[in-house]
Amino acid sequence: MTHPTATDEDAVLADIAGLLTALLEDEYGLDDVEIGMATTFNRDLELESIDLVTLAGLLEDKYGRQVNFAEFLAGMEFDEIIDLTVGRLVEYVVHSLKAAEAG
Amino acid sequence: MAMVDTGQLRLHVQRMGPRDGRAATATVVLVHGLLTDSLASYYFTVAPAFAASGLDVVMYDLRGHGRSARPSSGYTLDDNIDDLEALLDRLEVTGPVHLVGNSYGGTVAFGYAARHPQRAASVTLIESEPATAAWSVKLGGILRRVLHELAYNETDALTWINAHRGHNTARLAKGAARLARESTLARDIPASRVLTEDRIRAVRCPVLGVYGGDSDLAELVPWLEELLPDCRTVVVPGHEHSVLVEAAGVVGGHILTLIDGVRSAEAVAR
Numbered sequence: 001m002t003h004p005t006a007t008d009e010d011a012v013l014a015d016i017a018g019l020l021t022a023l024l025e026d027e028y029g030l031d032d033v034e035i036g037m038a039t040t041f042n043r044d045l046e047l048e049s050i051d052l053v054t055l056a057g058l059l060e061d062k063y064g065r066q067v068n069f070a071e072f073l074a075g076m077e078f079d080e081i082i083d084l085t086v087g088r089l090v091e092y093v094v095h096s097l098k099a100a101e102a103g
Numbered sequence: 104m105a106m107v108d109t110g111q112l113r114l115h116v117q118r119m120g121p122r123d124g125r126a127a128t129a130t131v132v133l134v135h136g137l138l139t140d141s142l143a144s145y146y147f148t149v150a151p152a153f154a155a156s157g158l159d160v161v162m163y164d165l166r167g168h169g170r171s172a173r174p175s176s177g178y179t180l181d182d183n184i185d186d187l188e189a190l191l192d193r194l195e196v197t198g199p200v201h202l203v204g205n206s207y208g209g210t211v212a213f214g215y216a217a218r219h220p221q222r223a224a225s226v227t228l229i230e231s232e233p234a235t236a237a238w239s240v241k242l243g244g245i246l247r248r249v250l251h252e253l254a255y256n257e258t259d260a261l262t263w264i265n266a267h268r269g270h271n272t273a274r275l276a277k278g279a280a281r282l283a284r285e286s287t288l289a290r291d292i293p294a295s296r297v298l299t300e301d302r303i304r305a306v307r308c309p310v311l312g313v314y315g316g317d318s319d320l321a322e323l324v325p326w327l328e329e330l331l332p333d334c335r336t337v338v339v340p341g342h343e344h345s346v347l348v349e350a351a352g353v354v355g356g357h358i359l360t361l362i363d364g365v366r367s368a369e370a371v372a373r
């Protein structure tokens with residue numbers, strides 16, 4: 001089993017930042033939001049849970065069904081979801097893609 | 104994002120099903136609560152486990168909520184039941200469905216079962232009750248408070264909520280204030296047509312009631328069990344009105360047990 005490399009994480013972070021930028025612009029008309037690994041969905045991006053449902057669809061469109069955001073969040077406590085960072089999602093996506101590759 | 108046009112308005116719908124290509128064993132329809140709620144309360148809690156267990160899971164945002172259309176009027180209980188009826192027709196879900204409703208969503212789900220007893224395989228009421236005269240008076244009081252203390256005094260109210268309930272709740276309250284101010288919802292719901300005890304009793308499918316042990320609604324348990332022909336209830340200790348999201352594993356497990364029981368009984372009957 002290989003471990004995710006920094007490059008994988010950088011690429012996935014760039015993808016997810018792109019999805020979030022588009023979502024924030026579509027829903028809230030925001031176009032100047034900085035997104036990094038430590039950015040939180042709730043406090044920093046002010047996303048509501050229904051926005052995360054939209055994000056789940058965008059992630060599935062981008063990566064296929066091996067990235068299951070609903071299942072990922074369903075395994076968390078409510079407080080963990082409130083504190084969720086972009087970095088934690090990036091790690092989950094990298095892990096899911098590696099797992100799918102390893103078959 | 105899937106939008107379904109019911110002929111009246113566009114509703115946001117999400118569907119999950121078994122991932123391994125199996126045909127779904129039954130359809131479960133999940134209805135969320137009022138004002139601060141949306142289908143997300145199911146999407147990130149019980150829905151993935153329901154889909155993994157083989158169910159076709161239908162979730163939607165009630166009118167005015169989440170990503171569904173926000174008309175300025177048409178918020179009585181019957182309007183919500185009409186929307187659910189039209190949505191299932193559009194989705195071509197024709198057979199009996201298992202209905203699950205959280206808070207006001209349970210009142211909608213029960214109302215649908217009362218209107219179409221043959222289309223309800225079971226009803227789960229989470230922190231919820233059928234529409235009665237007492238329900239209407241209670242909701243009227245809550246919605247009057249929402250209007251006067253939140254919608255029309257938003258700045259003060261949000262400052263208090265932010266300090267005492269946190270940032271997340273304050274943001275949800277802001278959306279609720281807007282819906283209450285900009286629509287007839289707060290007037291329409293208490294003016295809704297309610298059910299007589301005879302009509303409630305006529306819902307003969309299995310009904311599961313799930314309540315938080317620290318919630319006032321747990322007091323409904325004896326009344327429901329007495330009134331409904333096929334009712335069981337579960338009280339989850341240590342929780343209040345948010346038992347669905349706070350104890351999703353426990354609540355989801357009870358619902359799956361109910362649905363499995365109905366399916367086993369159907370198999371025996373065949």
